[in-house]
Amino acid sequence: MTSEAVKALTRQYVMNTYGRFPVALDHGEGATLYDPEGRAYIDFTSGIGVTALGYGNRLWAEAVADQAGKLGHVSNLFYTEPPARLAELLCKRTGESAVFFANGGGEANEGMIKLARKYSFDKYGQGRSTIVTLENSFHGRTITTLKATGQDVFHNYFFPFTEGFRYAPANDLEALKDQDQGDVCAVMVELVQGEGGVLPLDKAYVKALEALCAGKDWLLLVDEVQTGVGRTGTLFAFQQYGILPDAVSFAKGIAGGLPMSGILANEKCKDVLGPGMHATTFGGNPVCAAAGLVVQEILSDEFLRQVREKGEYLRRGIEALNLPCFGKTRGLGLMIGIEVREGWTNKEIAAKLIENGLLVLTAGPGMRLLPPLVITKEEMDRGLAIMKKVLA
Numbered sequence: 001m002t003s004e005a006v007k008a009l010t011r012q013y014v015m016n017t018y019g020r021f022p023v024a025l026d027h028g029e030g031a032t033l034y035d036p037e038g039r040a041y042i043d044f045t046s047g048i049g050v051t052a053l054g055y056g057n058r059l060w061a062e063a064v065a066d067q068a069g070k071l072g073h074v075s076n077l078f079y080t081e082p083p084a085r086l087a088e089l090l091c092k093r094t095g096e097s098a099v100f101f102a103n104g105g106g107e108a109n110e111g112m113i114k115l116a117r118k119y120s121f122d123k124y125g126q127g128r129s130t131i132v133t134l135e136n137s138f139h140g141r142t143i144t145t146l147k148a149t150g151q152d153v154f155h156n157y158f159f160p161f162t163e164g165f166r167y168a169p170a171n172d173l174e175a176l177k178d179q180d181q182g183d184v185c186a187v188m189v190e191l192v193q194g195e196g197g198v199l200p201l202d203k204a205y206v207k208a209l210e211a212l213c214a215g216k217d218w219l220l221l222v223d224e225v226q227t228g229v230g231r232t233g234t235l236f237a238f239q240q241y242g243i244l245p246d247a248v249s250f251a252k253g254i255a256g257g258l259p260m261s262g263i264l265a266n267e268k269c270k271d272v273l274g275p276g277m278h279a280t281t282f283g284g285n286p287v288c289a290a291a292g293l294v295v296q297e298i299l300s301d302e303f304l305r306q307v308r309e310k311g312e313y314l315r316r317g318i319e320a321l322n323l324p325c326f327g328k329t330r331g332l333g334l335m336i337g338i339e340v341r342e343g344w345t346n347k348e349i350a351a352k353l354i355e356n357g358l359l360v361l362t363a364g365p366g367m368r369l370l371p372p373l374v375i376t377k378e379e380m381d382r383g384l385a386i387m388k389k390v391l392a
């Protein structure tokens with residue numbers, strides 16, 4: 001099918017819920033994507049932080065094909081090897097104790113919210129169910145995770161929303177203490193706010209938040225749906241902040257392009273959800289888990305060190321271009337935000353770059369770059385050259 005045919009068919013039969021860029025994609029290699037006509041695009045998006053291994057990875061494709069040929073799905077009423085091995089690796093590499101597997105980020109966060117409320121219910125009974133989240137956060141699109149999201153624009157149309165969420169400004173511990181009205185069971189944060197604009201939390205704040213939560217027996221829940229699985233240059237961002245959260249959600253990059261998510265819980269929380277308390281039909285699907293095992297195999301400590309290096313290289317490269325529309329860069333690893341100066345909008349900049357063969361994302365009022373973690377220096381240089389040509 002031609003690009004035009006794919007776009008026309010999509011517009012006719014798929015609900016119009018995405019503001020899509022006018023590009024159809026057909027295949028890829030590394031961090032380069034191709035449309036059906038063979039036109040190349042350098043990818044600084046990785047499917048919004050999903051395709052950590054880029055495109056056309058043989059090990060990944062073979063593991064998926066082998067597992068699909070062997071066993072595509074049974075159910076969680078039986079045991080299978082791939083999710084068990086993936087859970088073991090995730091626990092051993094993080095210091096957490098057990099995993100619940102689900103399918104998407106919003107769903108993982110729902111599970112984490114259930115876990116926090118159940119923990120508190122078991123210990124204190126009813127009435128201690130409020131979860132404090134941060135202003136400018138993003139936690140998902142379900143009715144509950146929309147309400148957990150600390151941005152008013154998301155609290156619209158779909159009334160009534162789930163009760164039991166309050167918001168505090170980021171990096172302000174006193175404001176969080178003010179939320180102590182005897183009804184709080186947990187605090188949920190992203191360590192680098194992604195959709196909100198690539199805004200890393202301060203290290204001192206996060207350490208103090210961990211201590212505050214421990215003192216009040218509030219669970220510290222960390223949403224690593226975007227920051228997890230090597231994106232920030234460590235397997236999870238919390239490892240750079242020197243904390244061990246009570247529970248951590250992950251999704252996007254976990255299976256390198258197949259739908260999978262989950263929750264990691266520490267020793268205190270690993271048994272909070274018992275049989276019949278929480279479930280999902282596809283959770284821990286063996287094909288997705290086999291893909292996840294390949295991702296874990298490739299994300300060695302040396303590979304993660306290179307992610308940090310590449311992030312530095314790309315940020316310095318962007319700043320060295322001195323483009324009139326861009327201000328400072330920020331972020332961690334290959335999760336990069338760029339300020340957009342007054343007089344330009346991130347949407348028009350993204351449209352121009354994409355039109356010229358460089359796929360980028362926006363977040364908040366700025367730009368957001370989430371390249372595949374396997375991106376090469378040559379691919380980054382090609383992307384920087386497109387930025388220079390289009391935006392200078």
Ligand SMILES: *Cc1c(COP(=O)(O)O)cnc(C)c1O
Nearest residue numbers: 104105106138139140194225226
């Ligand atoms: C993308 C994202 C989500 C939602 O994940 P879905 O898979 O789209 O449900 C939740 N939290 C954060 C931090 C995200 O970046």
